Amino acid sequence: MSNTDLVNPSKKVIPQHVAIIMDGNGRWANLQGKTRVLGHKAGVSSVRAIVSDSRELGIKALTLFAFSSENWQRPKAEVSVLMDLFMYVLTKEVKRLHKNDIRFKVIGDVSRFSSKLQQKIIASEKLTENNTGMVLSVAANYGGRWDIVQAAKQIASKVASKQMTLDDITEQSLSAHACLAEVPDLDLLIRTGGDCRISNFLLWQAAYAEFYFTDVLWPDFDSEQFNKALAVFEQRERRFGQTGEQITTVQSAV
Ligand code: IPE
Ligand code: IPE
Numbered sequence: 001m002s003n004t005d006l007v008n009p010s011k012k013v014i015p016q017h018v019a020i021i022m023d024g025n026g027r028w029a030n031l032q033g034k035t036r037v038l039g040h041k042a043g044v045s046s047v048r049a050i051v052s053d054s055r056e057l058g059i060k061a062l063t064l065f066a067f068s069s070e071n072w073q074r075p076k077a078e079v080s081v082l083m084d085l086f087m088y089v090l091t092k093e094v095k096r097l098h099k100n101d102i103r104f105k106v107i108g109d110v111s112r113f114s115s116k117l118q119q120k121i122i123a124s125e126k127l128t129e130n131n132t133g134m135v136l137s138v139a140a141n142y143g144g145r146w147d148i149v150q151a152a153k154q155i156a157s158k159v160a161s162k163q164m165t166l167d168d169i170t171e172q173s174l175s176a177h178a179c180l181a182e183v184p185d186l187d188l189l190i191r192t193g194g195d196c197r198i199s200n201f202l203l204w205q206a207a208y209a210e211f212y213f214t215d216v217l218w219p220d221f222d223s224e225q226f227n228k229a230l231a232v233f234e235q236r237e238r239r240f241g242q243t244g245e246q247i248t249t250v251q252s253a254v
C-alpha cells in the first residue's frame with residue numbers, strides 16, 4: 001500500500017488504477033472442444049463483470065488489453081472475428097457504461113481499423129466524455145513501444161516548432177504525451193492465462209505497478225478471482241525505492 005492508494009467504504013485498500021492483460025480465451029475454448037472464436041465471445045462476460053465490479057469498488061481507472069499491435073499476425077479469420085466482436089460490444093454496451101457514469105476511451109493506433117469501427121469509437125468516446133465515475137480504457141492495436149515512440153514524436157515535433165525546449169523533456173512531460181496521461185499511475189497489473197510476461201503492454205506506465213499473474217483463463221476470471229487479486233494487492237508493501245522501515249513510519253504517521 002502507498003499513501004496514494006484509495007481506501008473504500010469497506011475500509012479495503014483498493015488500487016486507483018488497474019490494468020488487465022485478458023489472456024487465455026483460445027485455450028479456454030480448446031479445453032471445451034470449441035473454436036477459439038467462442039473463447040473470445042465468452043471473454044466478453046468477464047469484461048462486463050470486472051467493469052461493473054471496478055465501478056462499484058470505486059476504482060478510478062480500468063485499462064483492458066483487448067488487441068495488441070502484434071495480434072495482427074494471427075490468422076485473418078480470427079482477426080476479423082475480433083474486429084466484429086469489438087464493434088458488436090461497443091454497439092451493445094456503451095449505453096450501459098454511460099448510465100454508470102463511466103468514461104470510455106480507446107488507447108492504441110486506431111488508424112488501422114475500418115472507418116466504421118473508428119467512427120463507432122469516436123462516438124462512444126464523445127458520448128461518455130464528461131463522465132467522472134471511472135475511466136475505462138480499452139487498449140486496441142496498442143503496443144507499449146508504439147506508445148513511447150508516439151510520445152517521443154509528439155515531443156520532437158514540439159521541440160522542432162519551439163513549443164518545447166530540450167530541457168522540457170522530462171519523465172513528467174513524456175508521461176503527459178504517452179497514453180493514459182489523464183488517469184492515476186498504474187497500481188496493479190493483472191495477467192490471466194498463466195503466462196508471466198508483459199507482451200508489450202504498458203511498458204512506461206507499469207514502472208511501479210504491482211504484478212499479479214494467475215493461471216485462471218480470462219473467460220473464467222470472475223468477481224471472486226478479481227477479489228482474490230485485490231486482496232493480494234492489499235498485502236503488498238509498495239516501497240518505491242525506500243526501505244520497509246521508512247514506509248511503515250510514514251504510514252503510522254497518517
Ligand atoms: C486473449 O486470448 C485475447 C486476445 C489476444 C485477443 P488469446 O486469444 O491470446 O488466448 P490464448 O492465449 O491463445 O489462450
Ligand atoms: C496479449 O496476449 C494481448 C492481449 C491479451 C490482448 P497474447 O496472447 O497476444 O500474448 P503472447 O503472444 O502470448 O505474448
Ligand code: MG
Nearest residue numbers: 023024025193
Ligand atoms: Mg494469448
